[in-house]
Amino acid sequence: MTRKRLxxxxxFIAYFGMPLGVPFIKSTEPYILGLPLLLFWMVLWILLGTGIMLLVHRLNPDVKAEVE
Structure with a gap:
């Protein structure tokens, strides 16, 4: 797999991670770290999405060509 495909x-994972999980969360009863499950899911994907996009920025071969 090339770097560009990766x-x-x-x-794709960072973009669709949050909205694809929301339909499967049917109740707000379980609490994780004091947050209802849906709110925890959204906050988790905001943080994961930021980390993934940072990784994409570092892996992207086009960015390295522009810097040099």
């Missing part, structure tokens, strides 16, 4: 795959 960047596209990681971007």
């Amino acid at each position: 960047c596209y795959l990681l971007s």
Whole structure:
């Protein structure tokens, strides 16, 4: 797998991670770290998405070409 394809795959995961999980969460009863499950899911994917996009930025071969 090339770096560019890996960047596209990681971007796809970061973009669709939050909305694809929301329909499967049917109740707000379980609490994780004091947050209802849906709110925890959204906060988790905001943080994961940021980390994934940072990784994509570092892996992207086009960015390295622009810097040099």
